[in-house]
Amino acid sequence: MNLEKVVFGFVIVLAATLNFGFFVGDIDQTQHHDIYELFAAIVVNLIATVLKFGDRTQIGAIHLSTSLVADLQLIAAACVWAYASHVAGVGMDAGYTAKVVSLSGGALFANVVSVIILIAETIMQRR
Amino acid sequence: MIQSQHRGIIFLVLRRMRAPLAVLISIFAIAVLGLTVIPGIEVDGEARRMSFFHAFYFISYTATTIGFGEVPIEFSEAQRMWVTVCIYLSVVGWAYAIGALFALMQDTAFRDAVRTERFAREVRRLAEPFYLVCGYGETGRLVTRALDHLGIRVVAVEIDPAKAAELDLHSLWADVPSVVGDAAKPQVLRLAGLEKPECRGVMALTNDDQTNLAVAITARLLAPQVPALCRTRNVEIAANMASFGTRHIINPFEKFGEYLALALHSPSAYHLLEWLTGIDGTEVEPHRDPPRGTWVLCGYGNFGRLLANALEHEQMPVVLIDRDPPPDGTPHRWVQGDGTCAPALLEAGIRDACGIVACTGSDVDNLSICVTARELKPDLFVVVRQNHFSNNPLFDAFEADARVVPSRIIAHECLAILTTPLLVPFLDEVKAAREDWSAALLARLTERFGWRVPHVWSVRVNARQAPALFALLMPAGPDVTIDALLRDHARRDCALHCEVLLIRRDDGSNCLLPKGDQAIRVGDELLLVGDRQARSHLSLTVENPNTLDYVLGGRDLPGGWVWQRLSRRHG
Numbered sequence: 001m002n003l004e005k006v007v008f009g010f011v012i013v014l015a016a017t018l019n020f021g022f023f024v025g026d027i028d029q030t031q032h033h034d035i036y037e038l039f040a041a042i043v044v045n046l047i048a049t050v051l052k053f054g055d056r057t058q059i060g061a062i063h064l065s066t067s068l069v070a071d072l073q074l075i076a077a078a079c080v081w082a083y084a085s086h087v088a089g090v091g092m093d094a095g096y097t098a099k100v101v102s103l104s105g106g107a108l109f110a111n112v113v114s115v116i117i118l119i120a121e122t123i124m125q126r127r
Numbered sequence: 128m129i130q131s132q133h134r135g136i137i138f139l140v141l142r143r144m145r146a147p148l149a150v151l152i153s154i155f156a157i158a159v160l161g162l163t164v165i166p167g168i169e170v171d172g173e174a175r176r177m178s179f180f181h182a183f184y185f186i187s188y189t190a191t192t193i194g195f196g197e198v199p200i201e202f203s204e205a206q207r208m209w210v211t212v213c214i215y216l217s218v219v220g221w222a223y224a225i226g227a228l229f230a231l232m233q234d235t236a237f238r239d240a241v242r243t244e245r246f247a248r249e250v251r252r253l254a255e256p257f258y259l260v261c262g263y264g265e266t267g268r269l270v271t272r273a274l275d276h277l278g279i280r281v282v283a284v285e286i287d288p289a290k291a292a293e294l295d296l297h298s299l300w301a302d303v304p305s306v307v308g309d310a311a312k313p314q315v316l317r318l319a320g321l322e323k324p325e326c327r328g329v330m331a332l333t334n335d336d337q338t339n340l341a342v343a344i345t346a347r348l349l350a351p352q353v354p355a356l357c358r359t360r361n362v363e364i365a366a367n368m369a370s371f372g373t374r375h376i377i378n379p380f381e382k383f384g385e386y387l388a389l390a391l392h393s394p395s396a397y398h399l400l401e402w403l404t405g406i407d408g409t410e411v412e413p414h415r416d417p418p419r420g421t422w423v424l425c426g427y428g429n430f431g432r433l434l435a436n437a438l439e440h441e442q443m444p445v446v447l448i449d450r451d452p453p454p455d456g457t458p459h460r461w462v463q464g465d466g467t468c469a470p471a472l473l474e475a476g477i478r479d480a481c482g483i484v485a486c487t488g489s490d491v492d493n494l495s496i497c498v499t500a501r502e503l504k505p506d507l508f509v510v511v512r513q514n515h516f517s518n519n520p521l522f523d524a525f526e527a528d529a530r531v532v533p534s535r536i537i538a539h540e541c542l543a544i545l546t547t548p549l550l551v552p553f554l555d556e557v558k559a560a561r562e563d564w565s566a567a568l569l570a571r572l573t574e575r576f577g578w579r580v581p582h583v584w585s586v587r588v589n590a591r592q593a594p595a596l597f598a599l600l601m602p603a604g605p606d607v608t609i610d611a612l613l614r615d616h617a618r619r620d621c622a623l624h625c626e627v628l629l630i631r632r633d634d635g636s637n638c639l640l641p642k643g644d645q646a647i648r649v650g651d652e653l654l655l656v657g658d659r660q661a662r663s664h665l666s667l668t669v670e671n672p673n674t675l676d677y678v679l680g681g682r683d684l685p686g687g688w689v690w691q692r693l694s695r696r697h698g
Contacts, residue, residue: 035179036160036163039156039159039160039163039179043152043153043155043156046152047149047152047153050144050145050148050149050152051145051149053138053141053142053144053145053148054138054139054141054142054143054145055142056138078179081179081180082178082179082180085178085180086178086180086181
């Protein structure tokens with residue numbers, strides 16, 4: 001066991017769980033989706049991306065690309081949120097909430113792929 | 128210092144920046160989170176909290192030291208306290224990240240990786256024919272400069288960083304991509320473009336025979352179509368190179384042995400050879416012809432042995448002087464002693480000898496031998512070996528009859544082989560010819576072109592090199608003679624300042640010194656000697672149909688299609 005692997009696994013799983021936590025609930029119910037959870041998901045996802053930098057194996061490349069997809073989706077969700085509450089002037093109504101949650105749903109899928117790769121990688125090593 | 132996986136710069140940067148970036152993201156996250164949590168100024172009895180958007184906006188401009196002030200509304204004291212913490216946190220984060228980046232830039236491994244990457248890119252983008260020079264020492268420098276002068280691109284590989292850095296200092300016309308690396312390693316040669324279709328030849332010119340051998344093997348296996356020129360001083364290594372089909376092996380000492388033998392039995396042929404294979408634009412000084420008689424040879428190393436054999440082959444008696452006792456079974460007279468002192472020279476019979484060869488490995492010894500010998504007998508023919516190019520001023524001042532500079536011999540040979548392959552068969556003919564024939568040819572050519580080394584080039588009558596002439600001759604066209612073709616394209620009554628030395632026919636037969644009324648056929652390759660201007664004029668003539676028509680027939684053809692139609696109707 002080494003600490004680097006623990007941290008790596010921890011961050012990736014945490015990114016996925018936070019993302020999931022934000023995603024669950026009715027898609028158009030604002031009170032089911034907490035902004036702090038979205039913020040935490042974005043930050044942890046960004047850190048997960050940075051941790052994946054510099055790995056030149058094929059699996060490392062897929063890892064990095066899934067993380068980049070998740071980042072993109074989550075940041076898009078945050079942008080929609082900011083637009084709805086500050087620019088559009090209507091606040092988080094049902095339509096905007098649905099948009100934000102569905103974007104985070106996409107990110108969740110990328111995060112699930114990332115976790116699956118992590119598991120596959122672990123199983124391949126048989127140790 | 129080339130890493131086997133050289134395209135990893137971006138990955139190297141990312142890997143090294145992992146920790147600083149993670150820290151930076153964390154700091155941003157903490158700062159933003161804090162701002163959204165901490166209560167702001169109370170409005171209508173309720174504390175206003177910052178939204179994530181505003182917090183992120185504020186932290187972004189504060190952390191990057193832009194600082195717009197407190198927006199969108201004034202901060203509460205609690206928020207100000209937190210912002211103070213954030214400012215210091217973010218400064219630490221940035222300092223760490225930027226410091227890590229600069230440390231990476233200073234890293235030697237990283238800089239090597241960047242340099243290698245740049246070299247690989249330059250070579251990849253090289254779209255014109257080039258030669259690969261391995262070893263940028265004295266020889267490599269001479270060859271590179273001469274090729275550059277001829278407008279041919281060069282890629283250099285050199286193991287010594289100091290020598291490789293000199294490349295930037297020498298004023299060359301074209302940019303020479305260079306890499307610091309061991310040419311004996313295949314991946315270095317591969318990186319240097321050995322397998323590119325534009326690579327026209329590889330030259331192994333390093334000081335190390337083993338490296339040259341490795342280059343020869345690599346070239347043979349990875350790029351069999353690319354001719355390899357290899358320098359070696361060792362007969363066994365030369366045999367090894369020859370065994371796997373290295374086409375050109377240059378042993379400077381053997382080459383000089385051949386030259387000396389040639390100079391002994393056919394001085395004119397030797398001069399002709401020197402004149403034709405010199406470096407373009409330099410002056411050749413005709414030295415006096417070596418006399419026949421007893422020769423004294425100082426220093427029995429690789430070079431001494433070859434020269435002794437060459438002299439013996441010409442039936443000249445040879446006396447050897449060396450510090451070591453004679454090896455068993457040497458057929459020559461042997462004086463054990465120091466050639467730099469008079470007694471050994473006198474014992475070797477210097478007063479009765481006609482020439483001396485100083486060929487030890489030390490330049491100072493060689494000069495000392497020559498000076499002593501000349502004092503003992505002033506009219507001695509002196510051949511001296513110069514090992515280092517840096518001693519040039521000393522050797523210039525001494526004025527020996529013949530000077531052996533290995534780097535120069537190799538450079539001449541390389542250039543002759545590479546730039547005008549047709550020169551080799553011509554020189555073979557010259558070597559085999561009679562002395563009076565060579566003397567007449569030498570007198571005629573040097574009278575016309577001077578003793579300055581002329582421009583020697585070849586033209587092949589095919590669709591690529593001479594499209595206009597090819598098109599004219601192809602469907603059983605008119606006879607074009609050499610005299611008719613070698614004319615000025617501005618005034619056709621003036622002959623071009625050049626001459627055809629050899630025509631190689633399509634079937635492989637050679638026509639030596641063709642007469643002016645000789646007809647040129649499709650597939651012929653002409654070897655020409657002349658000046659640079661004549662070369663450019665001739666290339667215009669054989670490439671441009673209108674120029675060719677004027678040169679051959681004296682007609683000035685109209686250029687465009689309309690005028691051609693009109694003139695045809697009237698004509």
